[in-house]
Amino acid sequence: MALQSLDIERRSATTVPPPGVRTPAQVAKLIDISKCIGCKACQAACLEWNDLRDEVGVCHGTYDNPTDLSAKSWTVMRFHEAQTADGRLEWHIRKDGCMHCADPGCLKACPSPGAIVQYANGIVDFHSEHCIGCGYCLMGCPFHIPRLSQEDHRAYKCTLCSDRVAVGLEPACVKSCPTGCIGFGSKEDMVHVAAGRVAELKERGFAHAGLYDPQGVGGTHVMYVLPHADQPELYSGLPKDPTISPWVQLWKGIAKPIGLAAIGLAALGGFLFYVKSGPEEVHEESEAGPGGPASPGGAQPPAGGR
Amino acid sequence: MTTRNDQIERYTGSQRAAHWVSAISFILLALSGLALFHPAMAWLANLLGGGQWNRILHPFIGVLWFLVFARFALPLMGSNVITGGDLKWLAQVRRVLAHDASGIPPVGRYNGGQKVLYWVLLLGMLVLLASGVVIWEPYFADRFPVDLRRIAVLAHAVTAWGLILSIIVHVTASVWTAGSLTAMVRGKVSRAWAKHHHPGWYREVG
Numbered sequence: 319m320a321l322q323s324l325d326i327e328r329r330s331a332t333t334v335p336p337p338g339v340r341t342p343a344q345v346a347k348l349i350d351i352s353k354c355i356g357c358k359a360c361q362a363a364c365l366e367w368n369d370l371r372d373e374v375g376v377c378h379g380t381y382d383n384p385t386d387l388s389a390k391s392w393t394v395m396r397f398h399e400a401q402t403a404d405g406r407l408e409w410h411i412r413k414d415g416c417m418h419c420a421d422p423g424c425l426k427a428c429p430s431p432g433a434i435v436q437y438a439n440g441i442v443d444f445h446s447e448h449c450i451g452c453g454y455c456l457m458g459c460p461f462h463i464p465r466l467s468q469e470d471h472r473a474y475k476c477t478l479c480s481d482r483v484a485v486g487l488e489p490a491c492v493k494s495c496p497t498g499c500i501g502f503g504s505k506e507d508m509v510h511v512a513a514g515r516v517a518e519l520k521e522r523g524f525a526h527a528g529l530y531d532p533q534g535v536g537g538t539h540v541m542y543v544l545p546h547a548d549q550p551e552l553y554s555g556l557p558k559d560p561t562i563s564p565w566v567q568l569w570k571g572i573a574k575p576i577g578l579a580a581i582g583l584a585a586l587g588g589f590l591f592y593v594k595s596g597p598e599e600v601h602e603e604s605e606a607g608p609g610g611p612a613s614p615g616g617a618q619p620p621a622g623g624r
Numbered sequence: 625m626t627t628r629n630d631q632i633e634r635y636t637g638s639q640r641a642a643h644w645v646s647a648i649s650f651i652l653l654a655l656s657g658l659a660l661f662h663p664a665m666a667w668l669a670n671l672l673g674g675g676q677w678n679r680i681l682h683p684f685i686g687v688l689w690f691l692v693f694a695r696f697a698l699p700l701m702g703s704n705v706i707t708g709g710d711l712k713w714l715a716q717v718r719r720v721l722a723h724d725a726s727g728i729p730p731v732g733r734y735n736g737g738q739k740v741l742y743w744v745l746l747l748g749m750l751v752l753l754a755s756g757v758v759i760w761e762p763y764f765a766d767r768f769p770v771d772l773r774r775i776a777v778l779a780h781a782v783t784a785w786g787l788i789l790s791i792i793v794h795v796t797a798s799v800w801t802a803g804s805l806t807a808m809v810r811g812k813v814s815r816a817w818a819k820h821h822h823p824g825w826y827r828e829v830g
Contacts, residue, residue: 331663429660430675450675452660453761457774471676471762565774569781574662577785581658584789588796591721597802598723600820 324484325438330428336435344440345483346505347492348512349413350543351553352519352527353499356381356395356411360491360500364393367479367490387414389467392476393491396554412542412553413491413500416463416476418442420536423562424475426570427458440505440539441478449473458570460535460560478539508541515543534561631812632829640811642696649689654788656682661781683760690753697746703733704743710736732824741794748787755780 326336365371372390375383381397393415400408422442425434433448434455444455444464451471455464464473479489487493488502501511512529519527528547531537542556550556635643652671656678659668669678709729713720713736716728720735734742758768758776765773798804803817818826 331666333663429663429666430669431663431666433675448675450669450679451761452679453759453765453773454777456765457759457770457777462770466761466766468762563771563774565771565778569774569778573778573781573785577781578658578662578664581785581788581792584792588792592796592800595721595723595800597800599802600814600817602814602816 324441324480326435327438327440328422328425328436329432330425330434331431338438340438342439344505345478345502345539346440346508347418347478347489347540348501348503348508348543349540350499350501350512350515351410351412352515352524352543352545353497354395354411354413355497355499356397356409357496358395359494359496360413361391361393361395363490363494364476365391367482368392368477387463387465387475389465389469389472389474392416392474398552398554400552410553412556414463414554416442416478416540417461417532417535418476418478418539419460420538421562423458423460423535423566424455424464425458426562427454427566429454437480439483441480441483442539443477443480444473444475446470446472446474458562458566460557460562505537505539512541512543516547519543519545530556532557532560534559631814632818632826633811634807634813634818635811637811639696640808642692643808646689646693646696649685649692650787650791652685653682653689654784654791656685657784661784679761683756686752686756690749693745693749697742700742704739706736706739706743710739713737714740730823731821733822733828735822737793737797741790744790745787748783748790751783752780752787755783 325338325340325342327338329336370390370392372384372388375385377383378385382394384391384394387394393413396412396414398410398412400410402408418441420440422434422436424444425436425442428434429452430448430450432445433450434442434444436442449472451466451473453466453473455473456462456466464475466473479487479491482489492500492502501508503511509529509531516527516529524545526548527543527545530542530544530547530550542550542553544550544553544556546552550558655665655668656672658665659671659678660682669675672678672681709731712729713731716725717737719725720728755776757764759765759773759780768776798808801821803813803821807813807817815826815830818830
């Protein structure tokens with residue numbers, strides 16, 4: 319969804335600055351895991367607002383349904399039970415979905431101009447009409463979020479309701495949350511709110527409570543308050559220190575200019591060599607002999623070419 | 625291959641056809657691959673009908689290239705074993721390029737440079753095929769772990785880069801060596817050409 323009212327900070331596979339005369343506030347969604355009751359209102363609101371109808375799955379004996387993100391399920395609740403050291407049950411429920419990285423690996427990997435954009439307010443959005451279905455964003459993402467549709471061969475993920483945010487509304491999941499677990503506002507405000515909540519959790523005995531805003535990807539525009547911020551993996555495998563894979567960095571970093579320059583220089587070099595050196599020609603009369611090979615000691619310039 | 629003034633057959637009709645099908649495939653692969661590799665080349669995607677078509681066709685052309693090139697190249701493996709003489713040729717390639725090759729061991733069906741190209745292409749093609757399957761959406765990619773796909777896509781890009789450079793050298797050498805292009809288009813070379821460039825081969829077939 320190209321939204322003129324949202325300025326663009328970065329645009330995939332584009333080497334010139336995108337339009338960006340305005341400097342809007344950075345937005346963020348704050349998910350306070352300690353307040354989540356696992357009702358899935360956010361999942362339902364996401365389907366409803368975005369007009370998505372995923373396939374009705376089957377019960378796997380857990381509350382996870384659907385069990386994974388898909389091209390039509392842009393957010394899912396992940397349930398995980400854990401036993402604490404003193405034998406109590408802890409139920410970790412995490413709303414999974416796009417983290418809207420400040421340094422988005424999907425955008426870095428995308429080869430199609432304008433298929434992925436980062437708005438100036440921080441939202442990372444897929445413009446699916448430009449998507450070519452190559453799956454590079456799946457390789458770029460450190461959180462394993464984008465999914466390719468097998469129907470239209472385009473990648474999809476949470477838009478942070480960029481269409482709602484553009485007109486001053488909060489994302490649909492935020493609006494539907496009955497416990498106030500999901501907050502939305504400027505990133506600055508959300509960091510402030512999180513700090514207050516973390517202090518409360520620490521008072522209640524969660525010594526390692528903290529904000530999940532991983533700096534390895536430049537911070538994120540979806541953040542979590544985690545009761546156990548020292549072990550984010552507890553929450554259904556939230557990565558402890560996510561970064562864009564070094565393979566992707568190499569591929570989409572230094573390899574691009576070096577590769578292109580070397581190819582250009584080689585082509586130019588080959589042409590100039592020919593122009594300067596001239597062709598290697600064989601003169602019929604000088605080589606004509608009685609059907610035998612040239613004498614081994616003679617001048618035989620062997621050269622390339624098949 | 626009978627009388628003195630006759631030309632010598634260097635490539636049969638089916639070899640020539642296979643060479644040019646694989647050459648055209650390679651050019652299409654290089655251009656569509658560059659479109660996926662660098663934003664400055666993204667406009668090349670239009671060659672195959674736009675981004676989606678570029679993504680769809682590239683791997684199929686790749687498989688065609690693999691099959692045709694393998695059919696063409698594998699029977700030539702015997703002529704491409706690198707010998708001590710080839711190493712000497714390679715060590716003195718500067719003199720060859722300066723039109724002065726006195727004292728360089730006589731060349732057989734292929735010279736040292738051609739043999740290196742042969743092996744670079746053959747091995748590079750295998751890397752491209754294997755890494756290409758790993759990242760092939762929508763058929764195979766989701767069967768492989770994401771870290772393997774990341775390594776594969778980098779290996780694919782670097783190998784393709786190497787092959788494009790090799791083909792630039794190949795094209796330059798074949799244009800520079802007057803008569804080579806005719807050999808691959810019409811299939812025949814003159815006796816003088818054969819004796820001059822490939823005396824060892826000339827001794828066998830001439």
